[in-house]
Amino acid sequence: MGRKEQRFYRIGDTHCAFIGLVGAWSPFGLSFCLFMVSLFRLFLFSFAFFTMPLLAIEKLQFNRDVRPILSDKCFFCHGADAEHRKGNLRLDEQVSAFKPAKSGEIAIVPGKPDQSALLSRISLHEEDDDVMPTKKSGKTLSTREKSLLKQWISEGAEYQGHWAFTKPMAPVI
Numbered sequence: 001m002g003r004k005e006q007r008f009y010r011i012g013d014t015h016c017a018f019i020g021l022v023g024a025w026s027p028f029g030l031s032f033c034l035f036m037v038s039l040f041r042l043f044l045f046s047f048a049f050f051t052m053p054l055l056a057i058e059k060l061q062f063n064r065d066v067r068p069i070l071s072d073k074c075f076f077c078h079g080a081d082a083e084h085r086k087g088n089l090r091l092d093e094q095v096s097a098f099k100p101a102k103s104g105e106i107a108i109v110p111g112k113p114d115q116s117a118l119l120s121r122i123s124l125h126e127e128d129d130d131v132m133p134t135k136k137s138g139k140t141l142s143t144r145e146k147s148l149l150k151q152w153i154s155e156g157a158e159y160q161g162h163w164a165f166t167k168p169m170a171p172v173i
């Protein structure tokens with residue numbers, strides 16, 4: 001490889017400097033180096049491409065992913081309406097859900113699904129007397145709903161802006 005070419009490849013970006021340097025020494029010549037560099041770029045690109053979706057898995061959001069489940073399956077007996085409330089447990093409010101309910105057990109222990117009464121109750125067999133929602137209510141949770149609740153508790157059971165929702169949910173007199 002001549003001096004002229006070497007100088008030429010030093011002018012460009014770092015890749016060109018690299019090609020210029022290696023190309024000058026390589027027995028395979030410049031085209032092989034160019035080929036290796038493009039391979040390397042392809043490798044970097046595909047690496048980024050395949051790892052991106054893994055990094056993009058985001059945390060569940062209470063209002064979007066969890067509230068609809070609780071509201072449909074639990075709030076009737078564990079919601080804002082004190083008359084219908086069972087087991088002295090409110091699941092629409094973080095303060096209440098995180099403290100001991102009637103039995104003394106805690107429904108939600110943030111980050112610890114295995115210590116959360118909510119999870120043990122929903123994981124019971126649907127014929128079990130203690131299963132939640134109750135057998136009598138005629139409601140059941142799908143496997144997906146159960147795993148969403150579990151994931152949300154594992155992720156710290158963060159409630160979101162319930163103040164925005166309590167107003168429209170106020171009972172009509």
Ligand code: HEC
Nearest residue numbers: 073074077086087101102103105107117118132133134137
């Ligand atoms: C139709 C009414 C009804 C619905 C709907 C219902 N529950 Fe309950 N829940 C009860 C009653 C009644 C009790 C108290 C008796 C008992 O502990 O089994 C209770 C108790 C509980 C307790 C235990 C409270 C304590 O004292 O430790 C948890 C946890 C619970 N429910 C979670 C849920 C969850 C989660 C849902 C929704 C997936 C749900 N419940 C839906 C009626 C209901």
